[in-house]
Amino acid sequence: MRPSRRLERWCLERLRHGPTVVEPPGLDRLTVVVPSFGRPDFVLRQLVYWSGTTSHLLILDGSPDPIPESVRDAVDARKELAYMHRPVGIDERLHEACDLIGTEYTVLGGDDEFLLRRGLAEAVDVLDREQTHVACMGQSLGFVPSPDGRYLGLGPGYPHRGFVNTDPDVRQRVLYAMSRYNAITCYAVTRTDTWRLTWGAVLDWSSMYAMEVQHAISSWLSGGLITIDEIYWLRSGENRSVRDLSVRDLKEQHLTFADWWSDPVYASEVSRFQGLLADHAVAVGAADPSLASQIVSEAIEVFAAFTEAKESKRMVLAPTRTLFPHHRIAKVARHLIDNLTPSVKIFFKRTWCRVMRLLRKGRDTSLVNIDSLVDEDFLPADSLTEGLYAEIKEVEKLVLEFYRAR
Numbered sequence: 241m242r243p244s245r246r247l248e249r250w251c252l253e254r255l256r257h258g259p260t261v262v263e264p265p266g267l268d269r270l271t272v273v274v275p276s277f278g279r280p281d282f283v284l285r286q287l288v289y290w291s292g293t294t295s296h297l298l299i300l301d302g303s304p305d306p307i308p309e310s311v312r313d314a315v316d317a318r319k320e321l322a323y324m325h326r327p328v329g330i331d332e333r334l335h336e337a338c339d340l341i342g343t344e345y346t347v348l349g350g351d352d353e354f355l356l357r358r359g360l361a362e363a364v365d366v367l368d369r370e371q372t373h374v375a376c377m378g379q380s381l382g383f384v385p386s387p388d389g390r391y392l393g394l395g396p397g398y399p400h401r402g403f404v405n406t407d408p409d410v411r412q413r414v415l416y417a418m419s420r421y422n423a424i425t426c427y428a429v430t431r432t433d434t435w436r437l438t439w440g441a442v443l444d445w446s447s448m449y450a451m452e453v454q455h456a457i458s459s460w461l462s463g464g465l466i467t468i469d470e471i472y473w474l475r476s477g478e479n480r481s482v483r484d485l486s487v488r489d490l491k492e493q494h495l496t497f498a499d500w501w502s503d504p505v506y507a508s509e510v511s512r513f514q515g516l517l518a519d520h521a522v523a524v525g526a527a528d529p530s531l532a533s534q535i536v537s538e539a540i541e542v543f544a545a546f547t548e549a550k551e552s553k554r555m556v557l558a559p560t561r562t563l564f565p566h567h568r569i570a571k572v573a574r575h576l577i578d579n580l581t582p583s584v585k586i587f588f589k590r591t592w593c594r595v596m597r598l599l600r601k602g603r604d605t606s607l608v609n610i611d612s613l614v615d616e617d618f619l620p621a622d623s624l625t626e627g628l629y630a631e632i633k634e635v636e637k638l639v640l641e642f643y644r645a646r
Contacts, residue, residue: 241305243280243646248308250645251284254291255314255321261292264361266368268294269344270429273337273439275300275330276351279479280307285642286351287311287321289635293357296343299323300333331444331451338440346435348427352476355427356631359472363429366468373406374463375428378472381618381632384607385478385639392636393607396618397475400424406464410526411535414460418543425459426452427473434462437520446509447500449547457517457539461526471619471628474635498544514540610636 243251272295276283283299284307290297297320306312306325315321322340326333345364349355359378366376380397400422407413417425430438438458442451459465500506514536521532606616610632613619 241278241280243284243308247281247284247642247645248311250641251288251311252314254288255311255318258288258292261294261357263294263357266361266364267357268296270360270364271296271298271341271343271346271432272349272355273298273300273334273341273346274349274351275302275333277302277330279303279351280305281642281646282352282479283307283323284311285638286349287315287323288642289354289638291318291321293320295320295357295360296341297321298337298340299351300330300337301325302327302330302333329444331442334439334442338436341432341435344432345429346432346439347429348439350427350476352479354474354476354635356470356472356474356628356635358627358631359468359470360429362468362470363472366466367429367431370466372408372464373466374434375425375430375459375465377403377424377428377465377467378470379467379623380473380475381471381613382475382477382607383635383639384476385643386607386609389640389643391609392632392639394610394613394618394632395607397473398422398424400467401469403467404465405460406466408464410461410521411531411538413464414457414535414539415542417460418457418539419546421456421543421546423452423456424467425456425465428459428465430459434459437462437524441516441520443516445500445513446506447495447497449497450500450513453497453540453543454513454517457536457543458520460539461517461521461535462524469620469623471623474632496547498548501540501544 272290274283274286274297276286276299280301280303283301286297286299299322301307301324303325304327307323312323315323324333324336324340326336345367347355347360347363356378363376363378367373370376377400379401382395382397384393385391386393403422403424405413405417407416425438438455441458442454445451445454501510514533517536517539518529518532521527521535522529526532527535608616608618610624610629614621614624
């Protein structure tokens with residue numbers, strides 16, 4: 241799928257004649273790695289957003305076809321931008337990226353999302369000062385363009401304000417993180433040496449969730465993470481999720497981590513998964529060989545239990561509360577569902593997901609413009625600084641331009 245000629249011209253104009261961006265200090269030591277698949281329009285938007293900055297952007301495009309040659313030539317002329325087209329799995333592209341990163345810090349970004357530079361700079365500054373931490377994460381907001389194309393609709397993002405996990409005890413740090421898991425490590429600014437050993441070492445597993453879990457456990461084994469209050473991640477609601485898997489059968493895309501972990505069919509794969517993480521624990525000095533496997537096994541067990549409980553609550557408790565409002569009837573219904581065979585339970589969960597997606601279609605997303613963020617309690621009043629306001633307005637202008645050109 242090729243971008244429209246109009247969008248291509250818009251991108252080229254911005255790449256060739258766009259302004260130099262005034263940034264906070266420190267971002268010349270940061271590389272933003274953006275994997276992409278099947279979204280050439282949004283690759284062009286990323287290139288425009290990061291052009292003229294001191295940061296380094298690395299696009300890892302696994303799509304069948306590359307972006308237009310004219311755009312590739314324009315990218316080659318800019319030292320802050322790099323585009324790699326490799327139609328292979330995301331794990332292979334991340335491995336190859338390790339040799340292309342020459343900065344002290346690295347952060348992963350989504351191809352349709354925006355990382356705000358002031359927040360990134362603050363994260364870099366924190367890691368400069370806190371040498372024992374391996375990563376730092378900012379706060380997030382969700383966004384989609386308004387239906388009339390006049391403003392950027394904004395809403396709450398991931399709730400991890402105030403989260404800190406820097407326990408020097410490796411076992412406690414890892415178990416704490418995995419027993420109340422969130423994706424906080426995925427998009428954190430990370431020391432590049434650690435990034436190479438985490439995102440740069442992931443593999444493609446039968447469960448699409450296992451790659452993220454491998455990254456998370458290896459990150460927590462490597463060291464602690466701290467959050468800052470600054471918003472630095474705008475999460476897009478513009479596209480459906482891209483299941484960028486290289487060789488896995490489509491039916492395995494819905495294989496949960498807990499089911500993968502406990503199913504004897506995948507025993508050899510699970511054993512390799514554990515072994516790689518235990519080897520990582522030893523390599524980074526987190527544990528000696530006699531304890532590494534035990535810590536990894538405990539981390540996976542608590543994560544599997546956490547996700548299973550979360551999944552059961554979301555997929556089972558919600559429909560039974562809707563269908564059986566009386567708590568005693570609901571209790572009986574939950575008991576019956578919990579005792580279904582695994583295959584029937586999976587069928588029930590998937591069917592409920594489809595029903596809920598249909599029910600959500602057309603529902604008001606309750607996203608607001610930037611001037612209403614504080615009034616709607618989506619953002620504390622002291623967080624909406626002049627700098628953040630200006631950055632979000634810059635993104636809003638870019639997004640609206642993008643859709644007009646598209």
